[in-house]
Amino acid sequence: MSIDQTELLDGSFALADMVSNSSIAEDYRYMKHILEQDKQAQEMIARFSEMKDKYEEVQRFGKYHPDFHTVSSQIRTLKRELDFHENIANFKKAEKELESLLIECSRILAYSVSEQIKVPTGNPFFDESSCSGGCGSGGSCGCA
Structure with missing residues (x-):
């Protein structure tokens, strides 16, 4: 292992x-x-x-299933109850914030190598950043 690789490994640790000890992770x-x-x-x-x-089973047959x-x-109804439960909502919010932090770290690392690297960030329709190409909207989203 070279010194550069060792420094890179130390930096990644x-x-x-830093991420693990951040207030977001805590x-x-x-x-x-x-x-x-x-x-x-x-x-x-x-x-x-x-x-x-049960829902996945019903979806196999669609509207033709008797219990569809x-x-x-x-x-x-159950999903709505989960979404409005205080502790579940708080956990989901904390989870989303941690995900955003990890995505931002990934972007910084990737773009420090090349702006052309595509960083998977989840659902492109709800992504905070503008499109990085290939959105299919003909450039109306502001992408190049």
């Missing part, structure tokens, strides 16, 4: 420590702990997971 771990201790939230998540399995409308309605 330092970056990982908030994420705290919210995860709170969510894990919330029995009601855990029961809701388990019910949703079971219903998701019932299961579809129930899954939307």
Whole structure:
């Protein structure tokens, strides 16, 4: 291993420590702990997971499945309950903030090598940054 590789490895460990010790990562771990201790939230998540399995089964046949409308309605109701549960919402918010931090770190690293590197950032339709090409909108999004 060369000195450059060793320095690069040391730098990557330092970056990982900075991210891991950041207030965003600490908030994420705290919210995860709170969510894990919330029995009601855990029961809701388990019910949703079971219903998701039923929903996937129903989706195989679509509207022709006899329980299509019932299961579809129930899954939307359970999802709404999950979204409005305080501890689940707080965890999702902390998770999204940590994801944004990791994406930003990825961008900085990638663009320090070349602006042409594409960094996967999740759903391009909801991405905060403008398109990096290939959006199919004919340039109306402001991409080059």
